[in-house]
Amino acid sequence: MTAILARGSEMSHITGLKTWIRSQRRMVQVVFLHPDLGIGGAERLVVDAAVALKSQGCNVQIWTAHYDPNHCFSETLEADLPVVCVGDWLPTNVFGYLHALCAYLRMIYVALYLVFLSGLEYDVIFCDQVSVCIPVLRLSRHRKKVLFYCHFPDQLLTQRKSALKKLYRAPIDFLEERTTGMADLILVNSQFTAGVFRETFQSLKLVQTDVLYPSLNTCTFDQPSTEAQGLEGLLPEGTSHLFLSLNRYERKKHLGLALKALAALKSVLPPGQSTGVHLVVAGGYDDRVSENVEHYTELKELASQLHLEDCVTFLRSPSDSVKVALLRGSHAVLYTPSREHFGIVPVEAMYCCCPVIAVNSGGPLESVADGKTGFLCEPTAEAFSKAMERLVMEPHLRRDMGQAGRKRVQDKFSLQAFSEQLYGYIVGLSH
Numbered sequence: 518m519t520a521i522l523a524r525g526s527e528m529s530h531i532t533g534l535k536t537w538i539r540s541q542r543r544m545v546q547v548v549f550l551h552p553d554l555g556i557g558g559a560e561r562l563v564v565d566a567a568v569a570l571k572s573q574g575c576n577v578q579i580w581t582a583h584y585d586p587n588h589c590f591s592e593t594l595e596a597d598l599p600v601v602c603v604g605d606w607l608p609t610n611v612f613g614y615l616h617a618l619c620a621y622l623r624m625i626y627v628a629l630y631l632v633f634l635s636g637l638e639y640d641v642i643f644c645d646q647v648s649v650c651i652p653v654l655r656l657s658r659h660r661k662k663v664l665f666y667c668h669f670p671d672q673l674l675t676q677r678k679s680a681l682k683k684l685y686r687a688p689i690d691f692l693e694e695r696t697t698g699m700a701d702l703i704l705v706n707s708q709f710t711a712g713v714f715r716e717t718f719q720s721l722k723l724v725q726t727d728v729l730y731p732s733l734n735t736c737t738f739d740q741p742s743t744e745a746q747g748l749e750g751l752l753p754e755g756t757s758h759l760f761l762s763l764n765r766y767e768r769k770k771h772l773g774l775a776l777k778a779l780a781a782l783k784s785v786l787p788p789g790q791s792t793g794v795h796l797v798v799a800g801g802y803d804d805r806v807s808e809n810v811e812h813y814t815e816l817k818e819l820a821s822q823l824h825l826e827d828c829v830t831f832l833r834s835p836s837d838s839v840k841v842a843l844l845r846g847s848h849a850v851l852y853t854p855s856r857e858h859f860g861i862v863p864v865e866a867m868y869c870c871c872p873v874i875a876v877n878s879g880g881p882l883e884s885v886a887d888g889k890t891g892f893l894c895e896p897t898a899e900a901f902s903k904a905m906e907r908l909v910m911e912p913h914l915r916r917d918m919g920q921a922g923r924k925r926v927q928d929k930f931s932l933q934a935f936s937e938q939l940y941g942y943i944v945g946l947s948h
Contacts, residue, residue: 545575545947548637550627550644550654552620554581554600555588556801556834557765558861559646559668562706562731564590566643566666567598569732569936570943578639580631582607582623588803591837592734603630613807617675617689621649628653640947646671648696655699662946665700667726669710669858670717674769694718701946704729706859707880713858727942730883731861732935733926737837738844738868748842751830757793758909761847761871763840763862764854765801766809766816766833771876771896772798773819774853778901780823782909785902790909795828796851797843802833844869848908848915852881855896860884863891864930867922872915874904884930890922 547570551563567577577598584602586594593600604626610616628650631637642654645666654663672690677683697703697718703726705711711726718724752759762775779796786794798816802809813833820829832839844850850866852875859880863873867884873891875881887893892907894900908914 545570545641545943546639547575547577547943548631548639548642549577549579550624550631550642550650551579551581552624552647553583554579554593554602555583555585555803556590558731558859560590561861562666562668563643563645564592564598565732565734565932565935566939568592568734569932569939571597572936573940575940575943578637580627582627583609588834591737601635603627609805615685617671617686620647621689621692624650625653632657641943643943644700648700649692651696651699662701663699664702664704664942664946665697666704666706666729667697667710667714668706670713673713673717694720697721698724702727702942704942706731707883709856709879709883710858729938729942730930730935731859731864732930732932733861733864733868734932735868738841738865740838740841748839748846751832751839752795752797753827755793756795758790758795759843759847760794760796760849760851760905761843761866762796762798762851762853763800763843763866764852766812768808768812768815769854770800771853771855772800772812772816774896774898774901775851776816776819776823776825776829777898778851778905779828780825781898781902782905783825783828785906786909794909795830796825797830797832797847799832799835799840799843840865841869844871847871849874849891849905851901851905852876853896853901855879857881864926867891867919868926870919870923872908872918872922874901886921886925890918890925 549563549567554560567579570577579600581602582604584600592598604623607623607626609619624647632653639661641662641664643664644650648665651663671693677686698721703724705714705726705728708728711728714726715722762772764770764772783791783794817831820826844866849872850862852863852873855876855878857879863875863881863884866873867890873885875885875893876896877893881893885891885893892904894904
């Protein structure tokens with residue numbers, strides 16, 4: 518009887534402990550600060566992180582300087598994931614220049630508004646991309662902890678071809694390094710980025726950076742199969758081998774490599790198979806961003822020069838349903854950026870049982886298993902076309918690599934593992 522009573526007391530204690538943990542989860546208030554809540558990879562991570570923390574019982578809000586309900590991830594349209602947009606009246610550039618400075622000023626304004634005008638109570642702030650807002654966040658009367666997520670050092674994302682550009686970027690680079698070091702916790706998206714972080718920010722070499730791999734919110738990808746509806750009218754009749762390039766329309770993504778690889782592939786395939794090969798170039802596109810507009814035109818001109826007009830389709834900001842249908846229906850995703858800090862697209866592709874052909878540098882070295890879930894290649898049209906040819910000539914490869922890719926995502930990049938790891942960091946900062 519004593520043992521039974523003790524057992525009952527123990528169970529009661531465990532139940533009470535679980536109740537307390539749940540109550541503590543509800544008490545954690547997290548604010549996300551992000552410059553522009555569009556549909557890029559960084560935005561995908563922020564949205565997934567917010568959804569993950571909500572699943573752990575946190576209250577979350579996303580604060581941003583720009584948000585367009587017509588150009589966003591679907592999760593941000595839900596009532597239980599509030600998005601607050603302030604400062605969008607501030608310029609994003611000055612006559613096509615000073616983009617970085619304007620981004621800094623916009624985020625400083627968002628931070629000032631949050632700290633001094635919002636009246637919002639919060640425990641932890643999660644910010645990314647622009648670290649200059651961190652000193653402002655520390656001005657709060659009751660100082661809160663700041664988690665900074667480094668996708669990649671911003672100063673490495675722009676070229677410095679002129680002395681004037683170097684002079685302009687010097688104080689911005691200095692501020693990036695100094696303000697990043699003011700965060701209470703710094704996370705990076707891959708071991709590759711962790712190494713680049715230490716090389717770039719010399720004064721922060723001794724600062725600990727933990728790796729939190731981006732995850733995949735699989736809800737969008739687990740919807741009932743809709744390939745036929747999603748691709749209806751999109752592809753020409755007779756398409757038998759579909760390849761997909763999925764990236765923002767930015768020059769640093771090297772999308773032209775996919776077009777050149779397609780041309781190289783078509784030159785070596787027998788005529789009967791060559792006619793059935795098609796490439797879809799799809800990705801984030803924003804009319805406000807001049808580079809998006811210019812590069813879209815450049816790629817269409819390149820396709821014309823390579824005589825690929827009839828076997829390439831260009832899509833701008835495709836919907837989630839179309840993107841998933843493309844991933845499910847493609848022989849492979851061509852992932853062309855070099856030294857990409859992580860890249861969520863290979864993970865999305867593998868989850869959809871789609872092999873990945875990626876450049877053998879940066880994040881794909883950690884996400885793609887070469888020869889098992891895809892191919893890691895030199896960034897040349899010849900190397901990419903050879904991998905594409907194998908998938909065309911050996912149909913079983915797509916099936917085997919697709920199955921291996923899905924298992925790899927489930928084992929290594931699950932939302933559950935991401936949620937628990939991130940929640941552990943948040944709880945550690947909030948106490």
